[in-house]
Amino acid sequence: xxxxxxAAPETVGGADVLREDLAERSQTVGDIANRLDAxxxxxxxxxxxxxxxxxxxxAILLVLGFALVATRLTRSALRRLxxxxxxxxxxxxxxxxxxxxxxxxxxxxxxxxxxxxALTVFSGAFGLAIGFGLQKTFxxxxxxxxxxxxxxxxxxxxxxxxxxxxxxxxxxIRKIGIRAVSVTTRDEREYLIPNENLMINQxxxxxxxxxxxxxQVPVGVSYDADMALAEKLMLxxxxxxxxxxxxxxxxxWWSGFGxxxxxxxxxxxxxxxxxxxGNVRSDVLKHLWGLFKEHGVALPFPQRDLNLRxxxxxxxxxxxxxxxxxxxxx
Numbered sequence: 001x002x003x004x005x006x007a008a009p010e011t012v013g014g015a016d017v018l019r020e021d022l023a024e025r026s027q028t029v030g031d032i033a034n035r036l037d038a039x040x041x042x043x044x045x046x047x048x049x050x051x052x053x054x055x056x057x058x059a060i061l062l063v064l065g066f067a068l069v070a071t072r073l074t075r076s077a078l079r080r081l082x083x084x085x086x087x088x089x090x091x092x093x094x095x096x097x098x099x100x101x102x103x104x105x106x107x108x109x110x111x112x113x114x115x116x117x118a119l120t121v122f123s124g125a126f127g128l129a130i131g132f133g134l135q136k137t138f139x140x141x142x143x144x145x146x147x148x149x150x151x152x153x154x155x156x157x158x159x160x161x162x163x164x165x166x167x168x169x170x171x172x173i174r175k176i177g178i179r180a181v182s183v184t185t186r187d188e189r190e191y192l193i194p195n196e197n198l199m200i201n202q203x204x205x206x207x208x209x210x211x212x213x214x215x216q217v218p219v220g221v222s223y224d225a226d227m228a229l230a231e232k233l234m235l236x237x238x239x240x241x242x243x244x245x246x247x248x249x250x251x252x253w254w255s256g257f258g259x260x261x262x263x264x265x266x267x268x269x270x271x272x273x274x275x276x277x278g279n280v281r282s283d284v285l286k287h288l289w290g291l292f293k294e295h296g297v298a299l300p301f302p303q304r305d306l307n308l309r310x311x312x313x314x315x316x317x318x319x320x321x322x323x324x325x326x327x328x329x330x
Contacts, residue, residue: 059108067104071097090155090176091148136196140179143195148176153198153205158213158273159183160204161191170206172274186276206273212245213273217281219288220261222298227262230297234266237288243280244268261300 074096078089147153157173161183171183171191180192206213217238221230231252238250248269255263270280292299308314 063104063108067100070100074100091145094145137179140195143199144176144178147195147198152208153181157208158206161185170273211271211273212269215268215270215277215280217266217284219264219266220258220300221264222300223262225297229295233291233295233297234264234288237291238266238268238284240287241268241280241283243270243272243275245271260302
């Protein structure tokens, strides 16, 4: 009965091909490679030598360097294309990066001589990881690509953001990354919002179809003031503000009659919401303060009328006060 032939040890196929090629080209280099290959560690059918380790490290560094250089060159080339707008450029960069890294992985596998059938178990485990642990990560990746394709959210847009306390503020989109969108507010706070949240939640985009934004400035005027003059001065103050647009022109609405004042709302338009809206309100109110002072338009202040009902206790208090007043020397 013939004894079974022992299985050949499994090695890094690419390293063996390179070592044989070096031996054919130069005997000296081939001897060095064979000596490095002699220092090996065998575990079952696996054999890993010092030459295999050096070759693997060099191959990994080579393919990673290729991927990084190719990604940078692709981004530089896409940024020089004037036919693409900002959103299309970012989308093209993301797709190109994904393609480059997939090609890099396949080249690295081929260079190392790894049999893809040996990765069957690994691919199954990787698929389970995607289904459970990495589900959100891949969901955010796909959401980011969809946002760039339909152009509903793009770099440079101004959107409304809610902080942890529920207070809403606005910010400008600086970057749409693989996992999250970077939004910077006027106070230089940077919010990282997952792409998936922007897909499933309601988003207030101030510059989706137009960058024109209406700013509302509430103003109260005393009941004794000349309302026609006050309204005229409000329009003049809004027109003097630096960032307020002439078209659409500012307008003034009566908001209602308050306890101490007649309430107005100045409506004015800007086309640069990324510069903020609070400073626009401040500019309008600053001009309005000077105009009101110049034309004698009174600003309101709290007023209260007190009505005291007659009672025995109140009469005794009044009588005591009058008696004390009478005893006081003149």
